Every structure is written in C-alpha cells, then in structure tokens.
Amino acid sequence: xxxxxLPLLAAALLAGCAQKASAPAATTTPPPASSEPxxxxxxxxxxxxxxxxxxxxxxxxxxxxTASAEAEWRSNTRIVPGDTTNSAATARANEAAAAFNGSTxxxxxxxxxxxxxxxxxxxxxxxxxxxxxxxxxxxxTAAEVVKRRIxxxxxxxxxxxxxxxxxxxxxxxxxxxxxxxxxxxxxQKRLAAWEASKxxxxxxxxxxxxxxxxxxxxxxxxxxxxYFSYQASxxxxxxxxxxTLVRRINQELRPLxxxxxxxxxxxxxxxxxxKQVPDYLPAHWLPNRWGxxxxxxxxxxxxxxxxxLAKKGAEWQVKQAERFYQSLGYPALPPVFWEKSSLYPLPAxxxxxxxxxxxxxxxxxxxxxxxxxxxxxxxxWYETTHHELGHIYYYLTxxxxxxxxxxxxxxxxxxxxxxxxxxxxxxxxxxxxxxLGLVDANAKTNQTQQLLKEALNYVVxxxxxxxxxxxxxxxxxxxxxxxxxLNARWWELAKQYQGVVPPTARGENYLDPATKTHINxxxxxxxxxxxxxxxxxxxxxxxxxxxxxxxxRATNYYGxxxxxxxxxxxxxxxASADWRQLLRDKTGEDLSARAMVDYFQPLMAYLKEQxxxxxxxx
Ligand code: X8Z
Ligand code: ZN
Numbered sequence: 001x002x003x004x005x006l007p008l009l010a011a012a013l014l015a016g017c018a019q020k021a022s023a024p025a026a027t028t029t030p031p032p033a034s035s036e037p038x039x040x041x042x043x044x045x046x047x048x049x050x051x052x053x054x055x056x057x058x059x060x061x062x063x064x065x066t067a068s069a070e071a072e073w074r075s076n077t078r079i080v081p082g083d084t085t086n087s088a089a090t091a092r093a094n095e096a097a098a099a100f101n102g103s104t105x106x107x108x109x110x111x112x113x114x115x116x117x118x119x120x121x122x123x124x125x126x127x128x129x130x131x132x133x134x135x136x137x138x139x140x141t142a143a144e145v146v147k148r149r150i151x152x153x154x155x156x157x158x159x160x161x162x163x164x165x166x167x168x169x170x171x172x173x174x175x176x177x178x179x180x181x182x183x184x185x186x187x188q189k190r191l192a193a194w195e196a197s198k199x200x201x202x203x204x205x206x207x208x209x210x211x212x213x214x215x216x217x218x219x220x221x222x223x224x225x226x227y228f229s230y231q232a233s234x235x236x237x238x239x240x241x242x243x244t245l246v247r248r249i250n251q252e253l254r255p256l257x258x259x260x261x262x263x264x265x266x267x268x269x270x271x272x273x274x275k276q277v278p279d280y281l282p283a284h285w286l287p288n289r290w291g292x293x294x295x296x297x298x299x300x301x302x303x304x305x306x307x308x309l310a311k312k313g314a315e316w317q318v319k320q321a322e323r324f325y326q327s328l329g330y331p332a333l334p335p336v337f338w339e340k341s342s343l344y345p346l347p348a349x350x351x352x353x354x355x356x357x358x359x360x361x362x363x364x365x366x367x368x369x370x371x372x373x374x375x376x377x378x379x380x381w382y383e384t385t386h387h388e389l390g391h392i393y394y395y396l397t398x399x400x401x402x403x404x405x406x407x408x409x410x411x412x413x414x415x416x417x418x419x420x421x422x423x424x425x426x427x428x429x430x431x432x433x434x435x436l437g438l439v440d441a442n443a444k445t446n447q448t449q450q451l452l453k454e455a456l457n458y459v460v461x462x463x464x465x466x467x468x469x470x471x472x473x474x475x476x477x478x479x480x481x482x483x484x485x486l487n488a489r490w491w492e493l494a495k496q497y498q499g500v501v502p503p504t505a506r507g508e509n510y511l512d513p514a515t516k517t518h519i520n521x522x523x524x525x526x527x528x529x530x531x532x533x534x535x536x537x538x539x540x541x542x543x544x545x546x547x548x549x550x551x552x553r554a555t556n557y558y559g560x561x562x563x564x565x566x567x568x569x570x571x572x573x574x575a576s577a578d579w580r581q582l583l584r585d586k587t588g589e590d591l592s593a594r595a596m597v598d599y600f601q602p603l604m605a606y607l608k609e610q611x612x613x614x615x616x617x618x
Contacts, residue, residue, distance in 0.1 A: 002359065002360045002361070002362070002391040002394075002395075002410075002416050002417075044116070046113065046116040046119045046120060047119060047120055047121065047124065049113065050113045050116075050120050050124045050128065051124065053109060053113060054124065054127050054128070054404070054406070057106065057131060057406075058127075058404060058405040058406055060100055061100065061101070061131070061405065061406065062364065062365050062366075062405050064093075064096055064097035064100050064101075065097060065364075065365060066363060066364040066365070066368075067093045067096065067097070068090075068093045068094050068096075068097045069361060069362075069363045069364070070093070070363065071086075071089050071090040071092070071093035071094070072090055072093075072094075073361065073363065073370070073372075074086050074089070074090070075087060075089075075090040075154065075157065075158070076157065076161070076354065076355040076359075076372060077342045077354045077355070077372060078352050078354065079158055079161050079162045079352055079353040079354060079355075080162075080351070080352045080353075081158075081162050081353075087154045087155065087158060090154050091150055091151050091154055094150045094153075094154075095146075095147060095150055097138075098137075098138030098146050098147075098150060099138070099140065099143075101131075101134050101135050101137070101138050102135045102136075102137070102138035102139040102140045102143075102146065103135075103140050104139075104140045104141065106131070106135065107132065107135050107139065107140075107222075110128050110131050110132045110135070111132070113128055114128050114129070114132070123404070123407075123576055126406075126407060126575070126576060127404055127406040127407060130406045130407060130409075130575065131406060133233070133234065135222065136218075136219050136221075136222040136223075136224060136230060137218060137219065137230075138218065139218065139221040139222050141221050142217060142218055142220075142221035145214055145217045145218055145221070146218055148214055149211070149214040149215060149218055152207060152210050152211050152214055153211065153521070155207060156204065156207040156208065156211060156520050156521065157355070157520070157521055159200075159203055159204055159207060160200065160204060160514075160517065160520050160521070161353055161354065161355045161356060162353050163199075163200040163203065165177060165196055165197065165199065165200070166196060166199070167180070167192060167193055167196045168192065172196070173345060173356065173374070174197070174289075174356045175345060175356070175374055175376055177193050177196055177197045177289070178288070178289065178380070180193035181193055181194065181197075181284075181286070181287050181288060181289065182287045182288075182296045182380075185271065185272065187272050187274075187284070187285070190272075190284045190285065191284045191503055193284075194283060194284035194289070194503065195284075195503075197289045197515060198289075198506075198510060198512055198515050200514070200515055201510050201511035201512050201513075201514045201515045202509060202510060202511055204511060204514040204520060205486075205511045205514065207520075208511070208514050208519070208520065209483055211520075211523070212227075212476060212477060215227040215477070215523060215524075216477060225239075225478070226239070226477045226478040227477045227478075227523065227524050228473060228474050228476075228477040228478045228524040229478065230524075231523075231524040231525050234412065234413060235412050235413075235414075235579070239474065239478055242470075242527060243470070243471075243474055245527075245531075245591075246465075246466035246467075246470050246527045246530055246531075247466070248593075249462060249466050249530060249531075249534055249593050250462055250463055250466045250467050250497065250530075252593040252596075252597055253459055253462045253463075253593060253596065253597065254463075255604070256455065256459050256597070256600055256603070256604060256607075257459055257460070257462065257463055257618075258616060258618045259603075259604065259607035259608060259611060260294075260455060260456065260459060260460060260607065261281070261498075261499045261617075261618050262607075262611045262614050262615075262616050262617070262618075263607055263610055263611055264281060264286075264294060264297065264456075265277050265278060265279075265280075265281055265614075265617075266611075266614055267297065268281070268285045268286075268297070272285065277614075277615070278501075279615075279617040280495060280499050280500060280501040280617065281498075281499055281500045281501070282500075282501060282502075282503045283494070283500050283501065283502050283503055284503045286500070289515065290464060290515075290516055291460075291464065291494070291498055291500045292460065292461050292464040292465070293380075293456070293457050293460060293461060294456040294457070294460045295379075295453050295454070295456040295457035295460075296379070296380070297456055298449060298452055298453040298456060300445060300446060300449045300450050300453055301445065301446065301449075302439060302440065302443040302444070302445040303430060303433065303439055303445050303450060305378075305379045305382065305428070305433075305438070306378050306379055308438055308439075309377040309378055309379065309382055310377050310378070311377075312377060313377050314343075314344055314375045314376055314377045314381070315343075315344075316377070317375060317377060317381060317382050317385045318343055318375060318385050318389075320382075320385075320436075321382075321385045321386045321389045321423070321427070322389065324386070324423060324426075324427060324557075324558060325389055325393055325423070327558050327559040327560075327564075328557065328559070328560060328561065328563055328564030328567065329561045329564035329565065329568070330393050330396075330397075330564060330568070331396070333369075333389075333392065334367055334369065334396075336367065336368050336369065336370070337369055337370060337371070337392065340368070340370050341370040341371045341372070341373075342354060342370075342371075342372050342373070343371060343372075343373050343375055344373070344374060344375055345374040345375075345376065346374075354372070354374070355372055356374055356517075357517040358371070358372065358373045358374075358384045358387070358388050359371070359372045359373075359388070360372075360388045360389075360391030360392050360395070362395040362399075362408065365399070365405050365408050366399060367396075367399065369392045369395050369396060371388045371389075371391075371392060373385070373388060379428075382424075382427070382428075383421075383424040383427070383428065384424070386420055386421075386423040386424035386427050387417075387420035387421050387423075387424050388420060389420055389423070390416075390418075390419035390420015390421065390422070390423055390424075391416060391419075391420055393419070393420075393571065394410060394415075394416055394419055394420075394571045394574075395408070397568055397571035397572055397574075398571055398572060398573065398574030398575075400572065402572075402573070402576070403572075403573060403574045403575075403576055404576075407574050407575040407576045408574050408575070409574055409575040410574065410575060411570070411573070411574070411575060411577045411578075411579040411582050412531075412575075412579040413525060413528040414527075414528045414529075414531035414532040414534075414535055414579075415532070415535060415570070415579060415582075416528075416532075417528050417529055417531075417532035418531075418532035418533075418535040418536040418539065419536075419567065419570070419571065421532055421533065421536050422536040422539055422540055422567075423557075425454070425458075425536065425540060426540070426555060426557045428454075429553070429554055429555050429556070430445060430450065430554060431550070431554050431555060431556035432555065432556045432557065432558055434556075435556050435558050436558070447553065447554070448602070448603065448606050450553075451553060451600065451602060451603045452603060452606070452607075454600075455600050455603055458533055458537075458596070459596075459600060461529070461530070461533060462530055462533065463497035463498045464497070464498055465526055465527065465529045465530035465533075466527055466530035467493060467496070467497025467498065468490070468493045468494050468497050468498060469516070469518070469519075469526035469527075470526055470527045470530070471493050471497070472489060472490055472493055472513055472519075473519070473523065473524045473526065474524075475489060477523075477524050484508050485508075486508065486511060486513065487506055487507065487508050487510050487511055487512055487513070488508065490512050490513045491506060491512070499617065499618045531591070533596065534591060534592070534593050534595075534596055535583070535591065537593075537595040537596035537599055538583065538587045538589055538591075538592070538594075538595045538596075539567075539570075539586070539587065540552055540555075540595070540599075541587070541595035541598070541599070542566075542586065542587045542588075543555070543557070543563055543566060547560070547562050547563055547566060548560065548563065552599055553599065553602075566586070569586070570582065570586055
C-alpha cells in the first residue's frame, strides 16, 4: 500500500462516474470578480469563494496530514511492547487531523460550494469532492466513534507488528518464515513455519471485530451504507459494481489458473515426495504465507536471480531500482529519502520492532518521501523495491504546481499500485537483465519456463486478491459476516477461488485472514492490487508494442526516455485526471484483462500438454 494515513487521501471523487471529462490540470485561477465593485450586486462569486476556501483548507489539511504522517511513521518504525508514548502521540495527531477533516463547519461549506458545481472549475469540484470524501472517515457528528476508531487502529498496528513469531523455539521474523516457505523441502518443517506464521491471528480477533463496527459506523454518519462501499466509492463505483468487476477479472483468468493449479498439485507432490496428489493444494505446500505468489516454485536456468542478488547485497537493489527510474528520465531520489527511510531489517537484538510489510510514504504531500521496508537480497524484495519506488516517483511527479495538495493521489488507488509493479515486471525480463550484465545474453534460456514463472506470480495472485480477499472483506463489512464464521468463510473462499485448503482443520479459535496485514491496516481495498495487475499489463502491452516495438514477453525498458515520458504523463496529473479517461487516452482501451490474458496465451498450450492425463479438480 502507499500510506494514506487517516484511511484516505487517495483520489476521491464521490460522484466520479458522472464526471466524464478529464479535468484539465492547469486552471487553478478562478475567473476574476466583477471589476466594478461599486456597482456589483450583493451576491456570491462561487469560483472565488471556492478558491479562497480551498486555499485555506488545503494549507491546514497539509499541516495536519504531515503531523499525522510523522507520528504514524514513528509508530510503524519503532514498536516497543508496552510503550504507550508513541501510540498516544499518534492518536493525538490523528485525532487533530480527523477533527479538522470531519468538522461540521467544513462539511457544510463543502456541500454549499458543491451545490454550485456548474459554476466552478472541474479542478475545484474535484478538490471539494475529495475533501468531502475524506470527511466521511471522521465526521464530527460521530466524534466519539472516530476517536475510538483511531485508538483501535493504532492498537491493532502495534499488536500486529509487535508480535513475536516463534519457529523451532526461536524468535524469527516474517522474512525468516518466508524463506522457509520458499526453500524448505521437508513437509513437517514447512508445516511448522506455516503454522508459526498464522499464530498472530487470534491475537487480532477482538481488535478486528471492534474495528469492523467502528469503521462501518464512522462512514455511515455521512451516508455510506458500509465501509466497503465507502472504499469502492473512491473509484466512483458502488460496492456491487466493484464486486462485479473483480468477479469478471477472476473469470477471465480462471482457465489459466485452472491449468496452473493442476500443474502445481502434481509438481509439488513430486517435490515433497508424496505419492498421493491431493485434489486441493495444502496451504503449507505453497511458497508464500497466503498462497498469493508461487513464482519461487520455478527456477529458470540462466535466469536465477537469487544467487546474483545475494552477492550484490540488499542496498544494491534499492540503488539499482533508482537507477532504472533515472534511466527513463526520472530524477535521483531526494536526500531525505536516503536519510529518513527505514529500508532494511532491524539489526539482531534490537529492542524494538518495525512494521514488517513494505510501504511508501508521502510525508508532507510535498518533497518528504520515504519508504519502510525490510529489504533482503532476493528476487522477492528486488521486485518489491521496484514497487515501492513506483509509489515514490508517483508522489514526486504529481507534486507539481498544476496539482493541488488535495489531489496528490493516484488517478485511482490501483494506478498507484500499478506503476511500480510494472517496473518490477520489466526489471525481471531477460533482455533487461542481460543489458545490465546480470545474466549472460547469449545463454539459452527457456522462454516458456520464464513465462510460467511470471504466471505463478501475476496470474496466481488474481484469485487471491479479487476472490478470497475481496469476497471476504465484502462479506465482513457489508454483509456483517457472523463472528463465528470468520475463519470458516476464509477457507471456503480459499478452496473455491484458489483451490487451496488448510493443512489441518482451522476452527474459529484461529483467525487466518487477520495474518494478512491489509485486513488490519489497509481495510476493504485489496482489489486495488488485482486491478493494478490488470492495468499494469495494459500499460506494458502499450509500451512494448507501441513505444519499444518489442515482444511484451522480452523487453528492455532501460534507458528509454519515451517510456519515461509515457509513465510520467500518467503520473503527472495525479488524482486531477479521470481514471477511466486516462486509461482510454493512454492505451486506447477500457479496463480489461485482455492484455494480461494475451500475455500468457502461449503458456496455455504448454500447460495443457503438461497436464495431459492429470486430474483437474477446479
Ligand atoms: O502490499 C503490497 C505492497 C504495498 S505498497 C508491497 N503488495 C501486495 C501484497 O504484498 O499483498 C504488492 C502486491 C500485493
Ligand atoms: Zn504498493
């Protein structure tokens, strides 16, 4: 995620769908007031009033946002069990921001100005709508509930990231557990690591149930039916429209997923020396805690990055990602990024913990950009580093005089996730790696194996993101999923969408969905990532074919300024652009999995051949 600290910021347009035209990002000056004040009738100059209001509002918004970001940063990078200083400071800063964003006075004024929408510039309207959207996460009319939500959120973060994981009797990090799941061949050890990774779940149950009620109640005060609907409205969509969209995406990739699922069952049974091939994949067989990325199952001869990266070291990866962006024409990262980011795991023996999940922060909606990661030298972090820098360069690019503070967000949240993931994909392709001298350009490598590896990442992710996560959160927030069904529903969905089952019965004494960080601290938004993959393949298709004239499966973006210009033109307007129009303008297409399905098409024949005679169970 990129951090929108009060659960917001993002590119909000309440009635975005009605707003077809892309907002021109330049006209911040309102038409002048009448030049003859003496004869001017008493009345309103709405554009000028809006401009004045927005100028003052934005200034205060930015000040409070920055204070909140600083406090959150501290709370996420220095977690000391039992210490209440940080959480108290964070709660205070968030409450101050919430009080301003949700103040009745501001809301009334926003509504009043929006009643005169037709007289305002599109850019003014977007800013007002964004401010109103933000208000819904902390309306003054529900001040007590807002306060409780803020406190509960801070506590949940502390519980989740302050948790001490134990494996084989020793304290371990999530990086350690992930390594076991990627590399270990002994099923008993895998099972132990998988179970260790789920042990945090029950500690989060009470907090999560509490948060469901509070999140729903807060947005209901401004008329949203539930928190899931609120988050979907950020795209100008209803909850039902969003669910229809993610279900459609899942359907489009289902035939390919079915082949991958069959393939994986047989291959993993072989790998773990099991005679019986199970109908559904036991969760602890998969090289990821949630089965959302299986790419480390396959090593492509001549393209295995892990040993190369291990030699280069963690720091090199971040520097290399920066070099890639710079090669396209992006600036060097500002000094503050290097000075204030928290990029690497804490040293052994540290007396505090930090958030173990990667994120990127726009601290002041200006030039203070930072990333929070625990980078280790391996392919997974190499990709994540490119992902996070995508957020950072998005921040830096829409921080410009044409984009007002309130619209410094992605065209939508999925765009924000897409840019860096796109760069991560590009940074793994053979011509790119060969160009950097990381692999031997002349060595024969198997294209199909490479495509398979990519599918095990990007395709496998879809049923998890658009299926399990989105369906579960939709049920949790909007359908009030019963609290004695939380884990049962999770595993029902995992079976239905991913074809994955738990290694042993997982009753309601567990809470496996809560082990996924987003369920706690990035709620009801996980479809962002599914949509981001779909968008990234659309962008990649365009870049490969129209700009580079290269096969999308074998590209080298490095050093190409045209590619840079293209990406910058998407980032530049931030949330002042209409996301649907932008996609049409940039790719000639509406949002669709067409490009993603095309990309992997050659793999279908191969997998069908491999799976001949095998039993399909999905
Ligand atoms: O959470 C993230 C980013 C956050 S900025 C690292 N991702 C999803 C996840 O890890 O679950 C990236 C892709 C999927
Ligand atoms: Zn992200």
